[in-house]
Amino acid sequence: MxxxxxxxxxxxxxxxxxxxxxxxxxxxxxxxxxxxxxxxxxxxxxxxxxxxxxxxxxxxxxxxxxxxxxxxxxxxxxxxxxxxxxxxxxxxxxxxxxxxxxxxxxxxxxxxxxxxxxxxxxxxxxxxxxxxxxxxxxxxxxxxxxxxxxxxxxxxxxxxxxxxxxxxxxxxxxxxxxxxxxxxxxxxxxxxxxxxxxxxxxxxxxxxxxxxxxxxxxxxxxxxxxxxxxxxxxxxxxxxxVSPDVRLDAKGREHLGSGEIEVDVEITSGGSAVDAIESGTPIEVDMRWRADTPLTNLRFQFLVHATDGQVVAGDVIHDESVNSVGAGPGGLCYSVPGFDLLPGSYHLSVSVTDAQSGHLYDSATNVAHLDVHPRGSQIELPGYVPLGGRWTRRG
Amino acid sequence: MAESVVGALKEASGYRDLMFNLTQRELRSRYRRSFLGWGWSLLQPAMMTAVYAIMLGYYLKVTPEAGDPSGIDVYAFFLLAGLLPFNYFSASLTTGMGTIVNAGGLMTRVWFPRLLLPMSSILALSVSLMIEMGILAVVVVAFTQEFMILALLPVAIVLVVLLVLFTMGSALFLTAANVRFRDVEYLTSVMLLAYFYLTPILYSPTFIPQKELPLIPLDLRQIALANPMARFAMAFRNVFYDVRLPGLPTMLWLVFWSVLAFYLGTRYFVRRSDRFAEMM
CATH class of the missing domain: 3.40.50.300 (P-loop containing nucleotide triphosphate hydrolases)
Known part of the structure; x- marks a missing residue:
């Protein structure tokens, strides 16, 4: 040994x-x-x-x-x-x-x-x-x-x-x-x-x-x-x-978790749903849910995945002002001033967990799809994130 | 895992800085908060000595024979030479026993050699004992001009070491037993009281009648003096009251008891300590 x-x-x-x-x-x-x-x-x-x-x-x-x-x-x-x-x-x-x-x-x-x-x-x-x-x-x-x-x-x-x-x-x-x-x-x-x-x-x-x-x-x-x-x-x-029965929601998407709350996500831009944008456009991630019972101490998370499943970005919130929900419908909106990822195809996954125990209430992958197109004459770059740097020649 | 006494002691010695820390903490918390500090630890034996000296020495006229060869005949000195070791023994058992039971949370959350908890609390008391003995030596010398006592101090130190071993062994046994049966603590304090009066501390062994006993070829005084704490009292008295070397049989008897008690007590504790966390 x-x-x-x-x-x-x-x-x-x-x-x-x-x-x-x-x-x-x-x-x-x-x-x-x-x-x-x-x-x-x-x-x-x-x-x-x-x-x-x-x-x-x-x-x-x-x-x-x-x-x-x-x-x-x-x-x-x-x-x-x-x-x-x-x-x-x-x-x-x-x-x-x-x-x-x-x-x-x-x-x-x-x-x-x-x-x-x-x-x-x-x-x-x-x-x-x-x-x-x-x-x-x-x-x-x-x-x-x-x-x-x-x-x-x-x-x-x-x-x-x-x-x-x-x-x-x-x-x-x-x-x-x-x-x-x-x-x-x-x-x-x-x-x-x-x-x-x-x-x-x-x-x-x-x-x-x-x-x-x-x-x-x-x-x-x-x-x-x-x-x-x-x-x-x-x-x-x-x-x-733990959750043997994968649930299907109204749109036929697979959900995991105990299911007291079910989240749906739509990507909107300027108030209307979009599935394709130009790189740099402002967007909103519009989360809507329906809860069967009041829940507290929630942690909402969404992740942006590339086509290969790689997580590119994401955000979480378990702020006191939003982490309790009553029974019935509710929602959260996350605004991105400029969705700056490089051109490509992306999708979102969401999850709602208990902030302390990590108990999974609901999660769904592939809940929303977003194609990002080049802005103007933007050239093709490797990866997902524009670095925004500048080349200068020496000597 | 650490079934053997030697193995367990070796392991514990790897944690000697923790031992030092715990002992220091014990000493600090005992003396830091009080205005008189160390003075308080001396007040208790001083008070007891005064009370016993008045009650026994003056009212009841318990006058032990004068020190031989020193000729010292101060009852307070006679008493203190036996009282300090017994108080130490008794305090060590009482405080040592609580260390594991009271450390409940620590037992279930972290591992470290369990021996350190009772041992460090007893070590802290040993420091107090050394100081008390030192003060006793100084006071006796100052009153009687018996400077030979200073030459006998190494013997006193050997006696203290033996007493610490004997006390630790006894305390470790009782500490482990107290985790299993929580009323060992109460039983012990009652037994200690009886033990105190049966051990020749307030009086000299010559007060015990040499009465023949049925069935055994020993008389009552011989039985009473088989008691190791009686021998400790006598040996310390030899140094501080008689001002001479303790006899060889007494020393051998004390070495035998100290080593035996330390070995058996540690062994019992170490074997039980694996289960302490579950018994909390």
């Missing part, structure tokens, strides 16, 4: 759910040691490998055993059967502010948490500024941690966890807490670790995140491995099982 390899082989983990538990000596004596419990297998014969330098995502419904798996990998829980081989230095970030002491300052907590993760005092000293800068807490590092917001705690926790330069980084859902900027930097940092040959194992309900950062994925279902393989492939299998 090389440093950074993780091998999970035939792993079983059981929990006892007690109906009658003797948690004191007094009870144990009174009940003469009788305890009544049921065994619950949280993990059943789980086998997978993570080669060094890859990132794997664990996906599955709540209670599928993902978090238990991470706890076994990070030694908090011991397996009942089977084995786990983790080769190298492990850094686990399982819960927000795990190991933070609310009464101590951020500075003291960096040292405490760092040493809990196995760093030496000297290591932390030499990286302290870097950690604080990454967390963006230069101004607040001497305040007690109880005054920190959950985002600040997540940032500090992540900053310390990656500072130890682990061979294997284990992350559970924590990244979802930070703001977009922090999430972007965290993902960047994880990619850096990956290209540095480090291994990462993460649990996320945001399937998009998994697809974005993971090479492979393991789908757990009731403690068993349902599928292992390329991230996209496993995610698709998972999605298909």
């Amino acid at each position: 090389a440093t950074g390899d993780v091998v999970v082989d035939g792993l079983w983990k059981t929990f006892r759910i007690y109906q009658q538990r003797s948690s004191t000596l007094k009870q144990a004596v009174l009940r003469r040691g009788n305890e009544v419990y049921e065994e619950f297998w949280a993990l059943r014969d789980v086998t997978f490998e993570v080669p060094a330098g890859t990132t794997v995502g664990l996906i599955g419904a709540n209670g599928a055993g993902k978090s238990t798996m991470l706890k076994v990998l990070s030694r908090i829980l011991v397996p009942d059967k089977g084995s786990v081989h983790v080769d190298g230095k492990v850094s686990a970030l399982l819960e927000l502010g795990a190991g933070f002491h609310p009464e101590l300052s951020g500075r003291e907590n960096v040292f405490l948490n760092g040493t809990i993760l196995g760093m030496t005092q000297a290591d932390i000293n030499s990286r302290f500024d870097e950690i604080v800068a990454f967390a963006g807490l230069e101004h607040a590092i001497d305040n007690t941690v109880k005054t920190y917001s959950s985002g600040m705690q997540a940032r500090l926790g992540f900053a310390v966890a990656v500072a130890i330069e682990p061979d294997i980084l284990i992350v559970d859902e924590v990244l979802a807490v930070g703001d977009e900027e922090f999430q972007r930097r965290s993902l960047e940092r994880m990619n850096e670790l990956r290209s540095g040959g480090r291994t990462a194992i993460l649990v996320s309900h945001g399937l998009a995140t998994v697809q974005q950062v993971c090479d492979t994925a393991v789908w757990l279902d009731h403690g068993q491995v349902k599928a292992v393989g390329g991230a996209e492939d496993v995610i698709n299998q998972y999605l298909r099982s």
Whole structure:
């Protein structure tokens, strides 16, 4: 095994759910040691490998055993059967502010948490500024941690966890807490670790995140491995099982998701529907929906794809002013002052998800089509985006 | 994984900076917030000594024999030499035992050698013990001009090390047991009270009658002195009250108990610690 390899082989983990538990000596004596419990297998014969330098995502419904798996990998829980081989230095970030002491300052907590993760005092000293800068807490590092917001705690926790330069980084859902900027930097940092040959194992309900950062994925279902393989492939299998019935809308388009809300999109320009424009024309992406029940905490997204499916552009909104909808029809309009993509054929996909859990309410691909024609005497350029630069000759 | 005691201790030593951090945190939080700071930790034994000296030394006339060969006959010194180690033992068990149970969240969220939590809290108390012992030595020397005590200080340090081992072993055992049965804590505090009065600390071992016992070839005093804490009290008294070296049998007895308790306590703790997260 090389440093950074993780091998999970035939792993079983059981929990006892007690109906009658003797948690004191007094009870144990009174009940003469009788305890009544049921065994619950949280993990059943789980086998997978993570080669060094890859990132794997664990996906599955709540209670599928993902978090238990991470706890076994990070030694908090011991397996009942089977084995786990983790080769190298492990850094686990399982819960927000795990190991933070609310009464101590951020500075003291960096040292405490760092040493809990196995760093030496000297290591932390030499990286302290870097950690604080990454967390963006230069101004607040001497305040007690109880005054920190959950985002600040997540940032500090992540900053310390990656500072130890682990061979294997284990992350559970924590990244979802930070703001977009922090999430972007965290993902960047994880990619850096990956290209540095480090291994990462993460649990996320945001399937998009998994697809974005993971090479492979393991789908757990009731403690068993349902599928292992390329991230996209496993995610698709998972999605298909979660919403087995692909719905068709009035226009015969395929929709996925739980279906409490159904979105339709039209591209308009100057108030009328269009399916072909000249490059640079102002357009609107006109989203209309019908919801069966009131929903909150929504995240609307549309993506612009090229003919090969490549995402060229897109935007999301989960602003408080629009993220709740009542039952019935509703809509959102996204205006583009000048749709500047290079000539070609594009199509849109949309999705509505829960902003926190990532639960998919509705998604549809190919909901609108847009041909972009050259503007005037525009010459043919490679790619999708005009750079708008100018050539000048030297010498 | 780390089933063996040596393996577990080795692993823990890789985290010595954490141990240092935790100990420091413990010491700081104990003394930072109080106006008198370190003074508070001395107030408790001083107060107890004063009360016992009045009650036992003056009212009840419990007068232990004078130190041999020093001739010191101050009851307060006699008492403190035994009281400080016992207080340390008792405080270590009480605070050590809570460390794992009270760290519930930490247990289920991060892994680190679990030994560090009780050990660091006991280490912090050991620092206090050293300071108290140091002050006792200075006070006794100042009152009695027995400068030999200073020459015996290395022996006192050896005794402190043995006491720390014995205490850690006992505390680790009880800490792990307390995770399984949460009333071990209460039981222990009751037992400690009984243990305190049965251990010759307020009185000298010569107060225990040499009464023959049925079935066993030992008398009552011999049984009472098999108690390791009684031997610790006697050995510390040898240094600070009698001003002489403790006897070889006492030292061997203490080494035996300290090593045994430390080994067994650590072994039990390490074996149980894999399951701590599930028992929270």
